[in-house]
Amino acid sequence: MQLRRLGSSGLRTSALGLGTMTWGRDTDALEAADSLRAFVEAGGTLLDTAASYGDGAAEEVIGGLLRDVVARDEVVLCTKAGARRGPDGVRVDAGRGALLDTLDASLRRLGTDHVDLWLVQAPDSGTTMAETVSALDVAVRTGRTRYAGLANHPGWSTAHAATLAAAAGVPLAAAQVEYSLLERGIERELVPAAHELGLGVMAWSPLGRGVLTGKYRRSVPADSRAASPHLRGFVEPYLTDDARSVVEALVTAADGLGRAPLEVALAWVRDAPGVGCAVVGARTTAQLRGSLAADDLELPEQIRAVLDEITAPELGYPERR
Template sequence: MTYTANDQRYAAMQYRRTGRSGLKLPALSLGLWHNFGEVDTLANCRDIIYTAFDHGITHIDLANNYGPPPGAAEETFGRIFASGLQPYRDELIISTKAGWPMWPGPYGDLGSKKYLVASLDQSLKRMGLDYVDIFYHHRPDPDTPLYETMSALDGIVRQGKALYVGISSYGPAEAAEAFKILRSLGTPCLIHQPKYSMLDRWIEDGLLDVLEQDGVGCITFSSLAQGLLTNKYLNGIPADSRAARPLGNGAIEADAITDANIEKVRRLNTLAEQRGQSLAQMSLAWVLKDPRITSVVIGASKASQVLDSIKCLNNPNFAAQELEAIEAILKG
């Protein structure tokens, strides 16, 4: 069946400028970290992506190692792109990354020019694309000179293989140095992708200030704490949850589901109900309340979860008393 996108797809989605660039991203972006591997059903993957795009989620976030196995998510996306999304390429922001182990030997990991260039070439082939809109270095490399990694990103843009570049999971000092190098090369850093949620707030200790000062966007991942900030774990660990999976495929660690954390989640859930939201919707809205946040990456195992997440935009504002109540719960 031929895919035709919803002609009202831009009506309700919010778009935010990425730092001081010319690019706007949807408030919610679709991440393919989970549920797009070889074990997943192509029809369901297609339904999730089409539903997201039909509701204004124009940004699809990938990485070379997403699957399982590594590369599988890009291959899945490539099949869906070729069969239905290709006519809409100029309406899509497609990103991928390199920085985690991808193939054996010394050239398949971290941040060398050799690895980054080869990895992106492989990613483009898997996805059937001529270029990606954003290419990230996925994590800091303590051994490769930062100048080499950043100059590789600059070269990739100059070769036309990416329009913009970003970094992920860099701390404040190393991010600031990366931004300085990229500016000197003539390819400013577009965006930083850190882990951030109500339960993991490390970026508030300097990184957000660095991003604001340098005019770099911020797109967060794991903003639902890999499912902990939903109603999934209110009554224990379900058999089909990430906590029940083997560690290594983004599974939430079972020791994160402590009695203290569950009590916090239950109290947050009560507050969300008072706001007329699910806990997941309130958690996404809480991240988006900061104007320095450009977008939040959401994951989904079915299309209905995409629609549920989008509803966070129906009540994006927090009263001072609500924010105080959230802080009290989190500190408790």
């Protein structure tokens, strides 16, 4: 698998990353171990998690696997902080104390003294960006993380944070955002901002929350995320007529290439301008192997152009005049 540099940083990751949102909940430790072995054997390095995944359960599973299955130095370990579960549900908190406390708890669960990449998981309107960036600065300078970045932030706040971080001498390395043929909003401002600021784009949910696999063309499978009580709301936004049109076009393209729809969808994201890594959240090893099969696929320019055209985001003022 190809290794890529994230933006202008010195951090190199595999072009495909392994997401762990379901680990410790829908994916047990044995299945996670099989997936991690398959991923590393295929040349994958980036293992992506968050303190909020299963309220820490995903990190606990990873901690066990890094002791018993794969050596710590075989993976590029990325985790996120800034979303905390309380009595009233998940609350965004990107204050310095909350972020650093969460990072320390993550390191304990992961069984390591540092992560390779640490991201602020979501924007916090109640905390100044200067304070949030100060936490990233502390984490890097104390060795708890090698690199820092943001997740799910719009272009303007990403630019703000990157400017503050650069002034502090700790440039941001990455911006992790949702990106797929069903969600191309980052092309308006985030991708150009990341390019100018030297941030690598990490695309999460490149398969459109599973919809671009084609599994929902006729119905909702009983074992799918859309049938899961806690993940149904995650998938439903893409179970629309517009999304179905995209899926049908994708299936047609895949049939013409003799490949699976998910391989085409993944290759499109992986090789899109500015993308350093596409993170797939496979629930099972079989699903992961389907994504790994896309490693050798380079989309013909004609196919890419057609998919670009039918899924292009609307641009207007001020992005385009």
